[in-house]
């Protein structure tokens with residue numbers, strides 16, 4: 255073999271490089287002693303050790319169910335789990351599966367909801383196709399879209415989530431530029447958005463379905479509703495999903511996960527989509543892994559069937575409500591006397607979105623990030639990671655990438671960690687005022 259032969263990676267390889275998620279995790283490992291308000295991990299102490307053990311014991315008390323769990327499963331996922339998921343979604347929606355137009359055949363179980371997001375992107379998006387997203391939004395999904403060579407067009411948001419007037423005007427501009435045929439999907443994290451903690455208002459949930467349907471002129475424009483944080487609700491109104499406004503289920507594709515509400519280690523998520531889309535996802539998944547871990551699915555099915563899961567979620571809401579309050583109190587204590595700093599009060603989820611004065615940048619290379627991590631020993635997620643702007647669009651209405659935000663999480667630290675982390679962060683910020 256010639257010594258200088260080079261590796262020729264695929265184009266897709268070039269579209270996924272220097273992922274911020276890897277950088278963040280590396281920073282955590284390389285800087286011991288740093289208090290992370292960045293890591294998206296869930297609360298360590300409330301992980302359901304006993305309940306998972308009970309589910310395992312239940313499963314393994316009968317050799318037949320134990321053997322079934324140790325065997326391969328099916329590509330779409332365990333039928334008994336999918337039946338339980340149908341009831342689970344129907345309970346959350348307070349509507350029967352019939353009213354929702356859903357059957358088990360619309361459900362696919364995946365390895366976390368991240369795999370669902372990724373598989374859906376694979377089967378819907380060709381390079382150059384457009385996905386409309388909120389500014390800001392879940393940055394790992396932005397990475398998925400980039401990895402597929404898709405174009406990301408951002409839509410303005412306010413305290414009620416994605417603005418419907420901006421969505422319509424952007425669709426209008428895309429149409430006038432002959433690019434409407436490229437628009438395949440609108441991505442929305444409707445409850446307690448990662449990173450902003452904001453939920454899409456009920457009015458807008460109905461409106462976005464109408465908008466997607468009325469602009470599906472040349473081809474279908476789907477709404478991808480990511481409900482990762484749906485069950486982590488602490489106060490404020492619980493609003494029906496976008497999917498519940500789509501009676502035929504032909505416009506909205508919904509995805510949920512058990513990572514936040516039970517255990518991310520099990521890696522169980524799922525999605526609900528029209529049957530044609532399910533068939534496409536199953537074909538892709540058949541090539542990838544022909545089914546997610548059967549054991550995890552059976553453990554979770556047992557936890558749902560035996561009500562262990564619901565017991566746990568009730569407890570978890572208490573734990574996180576208290577941690578959320580702790581972080582907001584610490585924000586009041588340490589940040590309220592810093593001019594120009596403000597933050598969102600989230601009614602659920604895991605994040606507090608903090609805005610600094612315009613002139614203080616928060617990115618990885620910024621003096622603030624460097625000082626925070628190396629001197630003050632605290633870490634956050636720079637807000638700019640959660641924005642994307644399509645370079646090919648020749649109009650200036652796209653919201654600019656904002657560089658003065660931080661995503662702080664109260665998920666992983668205990669009360670002392672939250673208190674100390676916020677104190678250190680305020681010290682770092684103050685030195686740039």
Ligand SMILES: Cc1ncc(COP(=O)(O)O)c(C=O)c1O
Pocket residue numbers: 294365366367368369392443448480482510511512513518522523
């Ligand atoms: C908005 C959102 N969607 C999806 C996911 C994926 O989670 P998982 O793959 O663990 O289900 C996350 C994880 O943080 C998230 O924040």
